[in-house]
Amino acid sequence: GENVEQHPSTLSVQEGDSAVIKCTYSDSASNYFPWYKQELGKRPQLIIDIRSNVGEKKDQRIAVTLNKTAKHFSLHITETQPEDSAVYFCAASGGAAGNKLTFGGGTRVLVKP
Amino acid sequence: DGGITQSPKYLFRKEGQNVTLSCEQNLNHDAMYWYRQDPGQGLRLIYYSQIVNDFQKGDIAEGYSVSREKKESFPLTVTSAQKNPTAFYLCASSSGTGSYEQYFGPGTRLTVT
Helix, strand or coil: CCCEEEECCEEEEECCCCEEEEEEECCCCCCEEEEEEECCCCCCEEEEEEECCCCEEEECCEEEEEECCCCEEEEEECCCCHHHCEEEEEEEECCCCCCCCEECCCEEEEEEC | CCCEEEECCEEEECCCCCEEEEEEECCCCCEEEEEEECCCCCEEEEEEEEECCEEEECCCCCCEEECCCECCECCEEECCCCCCCCEEEEEEEECECCECCCEECCCEEEEEC
16 A cells, blocks of 8 residues: 655754745555645644646745655745644545545744743 | 534543444535644554545554445544543534545543543
């Protein structure tokens, strides 16, 4: 089945700096890649997603890039703010697993004021 | 926050007891999912259902059971056969075929002593 690896597991940045989280996936047929943000004790919230027919997608301060050849995708957060502190999860689906999402292990992001 | 509700928010049980977690959605979504999240870890799929009266095992189905008698409801039973049931349980739904976006409920934190 699909396997998703996420790095780094923790990331500490200064407020205003950029943060980058990277994920790799194993199933070349996967075609949907969402990113979720989870605050402590809360539900994961979908913040951005990308499909395999697109190489990059941007929404205000967040962007996702996809490299299908290398089977990796990344989340970029620019001008980080303290409210960006949370755990971020990448996921992949659409290959042999159909609609099932396979999640990465998560990245704990801390934005220091 | 979507139309996905989970109850209760916190649940305490004694070892050896079965317990049922509720998940309801009013989004008219076809597909529903149950995930388990352990501290500092990602989400692992327990069971999923693409349509009423049908469901499939996920990656960690042992010790769990589900039913899908109504489109809006997907209860999860944690049985006494589950060796380490203490965890945060998240329910999600998606509109189904052709749409991969999953939206999560607020979660139930189960503690078994």
